[in-house]
Amino acid sequence: MTMTSLARRGLVPGLALLVAVLAIASLAAGPVRLAPSDIVAALLGRGDDAIRTIVTEIRLPRAILAVAIGGILGLSGAAMQGLLRNPLAAPSLFGAPQSAAFAAVATISLGLNDALSWGLPVAAIAGAFLSVFVLVAVAGRNASLLLLILSGLAISSLAGAGTALAMNLAPNPFAALEIAFWLLGSLEDRSMRHVALALPFIIPAALILYMQRGAFRALSLGEEAAESLGVGVSRLRLVVITGVALGVGAAVSVAGTIAFIGLVAPHLMRPLVGYDPARLLVPSALTGAALLLAADIAVRIIPATTNIKVGVLTATIGVPFFLWLIVRERRSLAGGVA
Amino acid sequence: MSEVAHLLVADGVGVAYGGCPVVTDAGFRLDAGRLVALVGPNGAGKTTLLRALGGLAPSTGRITVAGTDLAQLPPRERARRIAFLPQGHVVHWPLSARDVVALGRYPHGLADPSRMGERDAAIVDAALARTDASAFAGRQVTTLSGGERARVMLARVLAVEAPILLADEPTAALDPRHQIGIMAALREEARRGALVIAVTHDLGLAARMADEVMVIDRGRIVARGEPRAVLTPQLMRDVYGVDALVTEHAGEPVIVPWTAP
Structure with missing residues (x-):
C-alpha cells in the first residue's frame, strides 16, 4: 500500500523529468548534432550564432509543439475515456482529427484561409467539435463499444472522403500536395508562428479538461x-x-493528423x-x-531517403496497439466482465 | 412558517416519458427517521417516482425537501441532502472499494480521495464499517462478489450523510443473508434519523423491516401505511394478481406469494 502510494506520488515528477530529458534530446537531434552545453548556451542567448538559430528558430518550436500537441492528445484521450467510461475511446478513433483536417483543407481549397491565418485553427476546431458532437449524440448515453467504434468509423470515413474529394478537385499538383500534408502529420519546419497559433487554444483546452477530473471519477x-x-x-x-475539439483542432491546424497518442497514453x-x-x-x-517527442526524435534518427512523417510513425505503432487492445477487450467481454 | 416542515413532501407529482404518463398525481408527506418500502409490480413507476424524488427525472407538481423546493436546489446542495443508490451497482473502472465509498464525499467538496482530510476519512471508514465492508476496502470493486459489491455501494451512499436516502432495489440479485443485511443497514440508517425510501420486490422483507409501505400501481399510489395494514391478501390480488399467504411468525408478518390465478 505504501509502496504503491509512493510510486504514485513519484509518477508525475518522474514523467515530467522524462519529458524534460526528451525535450533536450529533441533540441540536440537532427542533421547537426548538438551537445547539451551548446543547447543551454543557445537558449540563454549566448554561443555561436548558427547554433543559436538552429536551436531557437528550428528545433525549439518543434519541441514546444511536440510537448503541447502530445500533451493535449494524451489528455483528450483520457478525458474522452473518462466521459464515455470506455478504454477504447480516443479522439482519433472517432474521426476528430480527420474532421479537423477536412475542415482545414476545405477552407484552404475554397480560398477562405491561408496556412498561417487564425481562420485555420478556428475551422479545424469547428470540424473537430462537429465530429465529436455527432459521435456522442449518435452513440448516446450508455455508449457501447460497438456503437462508439462504428459511429467513429463512419465519421472518420466521411471526413476522409471529403478530404479525398478536395484532393480530387485540386486545381494543380501543388495544391494536392498541400492537402496531403494534413493527412501526414508532421512537426517539421514549424516556426514560433505556429506555436503562437496553437497554444492559445491548447492551453485553455487543457485547463477545461483538467477541471472536470472530479466529475470523471464520479462518472x-x-x-x-x-x-x-x-x-x-x-x-x-x-x-x-x-x-477536446479546441485541443485537437488546434493541434491538427499546425501539425496535421497525429493519431493514436490519445489512445496509447x-x-x-x-x-x-x-x-x-x-x-x-x-x-x-x-x-x-513524451511519446510525441520520442516519435519526433525517431523520425530524425531513422535512416531513410526522405523524411518519415511523425504522424505516419505514430499510426504504424498505434494501429497494431489498437488491434491488441481489441483482442484484450474481446477476451474480457467473452469472460462476461462488464 | 410556524409549522415544522416535513422532510420530504410530494404534491401532485407526475412524470411522463414521451407524452406517456408513468407516474400520476403522487402526493405524500414523509418525516425523518422512517424506512419506507416503495413496492409495486414491474413497470408500475417505482423507479421513476424515486428518480423524480431524487431530482433526477423532470417532474410536474411540487417536491419539497425540508420546506425548500427541490427544483430550486443547486445540484451540489441537492446531492448533500438526497443520497441516491441506483439499481445494478455499476462501476465502470476497477477502483478500490474505499475510493468508491469516498465518492460519497464528492458533494461535500472532496476532489481527490487520495488526499482525504481526517473528517472525510473518518466518515468513509464508518460507512464501510456500518455495511460490514471494511475487510475488503482496499480491493478493486470489480473483483468483489455481488453481495460484497452491494455493501460497498451502500457504504458509498451512507458516506454522503444525507438526511434523505433513496435506494432503488438495493437487495436485487442478492442471497438471503445479504438481502437481510442490506435492509437491516437501511433500517439502522433510519433509526439514526434519516428518511430512507427503498424500492423492493421482496414483500416479506418489506413487511418485516419497513415502518411504512407505499404501494404504487400503474403510476398511482394506491395504498400507504403500516405494512400489516397495507399488505393484505386483497391488495396482493388487486395489485400483483397473485394469491398470497399472509400470516405471522414469531410476532412478525410473513408474506408468501402462492399462486397466480
Missing part, C-alpha cells in the same frame, strides 16, 4: 449516480466535447494510477508529450 458509477452526486452530466458532456498510465479516471489525466498528458 465511474454511471450517469445516474454521478448526477445524484451533483454532476451535471449533459453540461459535462458539452464541456468535454468543447475541450492513457492506456499505459491507467494501471499506475489505480484505474482512477481523475488521477489519469496529468500522467496521460505527460506520457502523450
Whole structure:
C-alpha cells in the first residue's frame, strides 16, 4: 500500500523529468548534432550564432509543439475515456482529427484561409467539435463499444472522403500536395508562428479538461449516480466535447493528423494510477508529450531517403496497439466482465 | 412558517416519458427517521417516482425537501441532502472499494480521495464499517462478489450523510443473508434519523423491516401505511394478481406469494 502510494506520488515528477530529458534530446537531434552545453548556451542567448538559430528558430518550436500537441492528445484521450467510461475511446478513433483536417483543407481549397491565418485553427476546431458532437449524440448515453467504434468509423470515413474529394478537385499538383500534408502529420519546419497559433487554444483546452477530473471519477458509477452526486452530466458532456475539439483542432491546424497518442497514453498510465479516471489525466498528458517527442526524435534518427512523417510513425505503432487492445477487450467481454 | 416542515413532501407529482404518463398525481408527506418500502409490480413507476424524488427525472407538481423546493436546489446542495443508490451497482473502472465509498464525499467538496482530510476519512471508514465492508476496502470493486459489491455501494451512499436516502432495489440479485443485511443497514440508517425510501420486490422483507409501505400501481399510489395494514391478501390480488399467504411468525408478518390465478 505504501509502496504503491509512493510510486504514485513519484509518477508525475518522474514523467515530467522524462519529458524534460526528451525535450533536450529533441533540441540536440537532427542533421547537426548538438551537445547539451551548446543547447543551454543557445537558449540563454549566448554561443555561436548558427547554433543559436538552429536551436531557437528550428528545433525549439518543434519541441514546444511536440510537448503541447502530445500533451493535449494524451489528455483528450483520457478525458474522452473518462466521459464515455470506455478504454477504447480516443479522439482519433472517432474521426476528430480527420474532421479537423477536412475542415482545414476545405477552407484552404475554397480560398477562405491561408496556412498561417487564425481562420485555420478556428475551422479545424469547428470540424473537430462537429465530429465529436455527432459521435456522442449518435452513440448516446450508455455508449457501447460497438456503437462508439462504428459511429467513429463512419465519421472518420466521411471526413476522409471529403478530404479525398478536395484532393480530387485540386486545381494543380501543388495544391494536392498541400492537402496531403494534413493527412501526414508532421512537426517539421514549424516556426514560433505556429506555436503562437496553437497554444492559445491548447492551453485553455487543457485547463477545461483538467477541471472536470472530479466529475470523471464520479462518472465511474454511471450517469445516474454521478448526477445524484451533483454532476451535471449533459453540461459535462458539452464541456468535454468543447475541450477536446479546441485541443485537437488546434493541434491538427499546425501539425496535421497525429493519431493514436490519445489512445496509447492513457492506456499505459491507467494501471499506475489505480484505474482512477481523475488521477489519469496529468500522467496521460505527460506520457502523450513524451511519446510525441520520442516519435519526433525517431523520425530524425531513422535512416531513410526522405523524411518519415511523425504522424505516419505514430499510426504504424498505434494501429497494431489498437488491434491488441481489441483482442484484450474481446477476451474480457467473452469472460462476461462488464 | 410556524409549522415544522416535513422532510420530504410530494404534491401532485407526475412524470411522463414521451407524452406517456408513468407516474400520476403522487402526493405524500414523509418525516425523518422512517424506512419506507416503495413496492409495486414491474413497470408500475417505482423507479421513476424515486428518480423524480431524487431530482433526477423532470417532474410536474411540487417536491419539497425540508420546506425548500427541490427544483430550486443547486445540484451540489441537492446531492448533500438526497443520497441516491441506483439499481445494478455499476462501476465502470476497477477502483478500490474505499475510493468508491469516498465518492460519497464528492458533494461535500472532496476532489481527490487520495488526499482525504481526517473528517472525510473518518466518515468513509464508518460507512464501510456500518455495511460490514471494511475487510475488503482496499480491493478493486470489480473483483468483489455481488453481495460484497452491494455493501460497498451502500457504504458509498451512507458516506454522503444525507438526511434523505433513496435506494432503488438495493437487495436485487442478492442471497438471503445479504438481502437481510442490506435492509437491516437501511433500517439502522433510519433509526439514526434519516428518511430512507427503498424500492423492493421482496414483500416479506418489506413487511418485516419497513415502518411504512407505499404501494404504487400503474403510476398511482394506491395504498400507504403500516405494512400489516397495507399488505393484505386483497391488495396482493388487486395489485400483483397473485394469491398470497399472509400470516405471522414469531410476532412478525410473513408474506408468501402462492399462486397466480
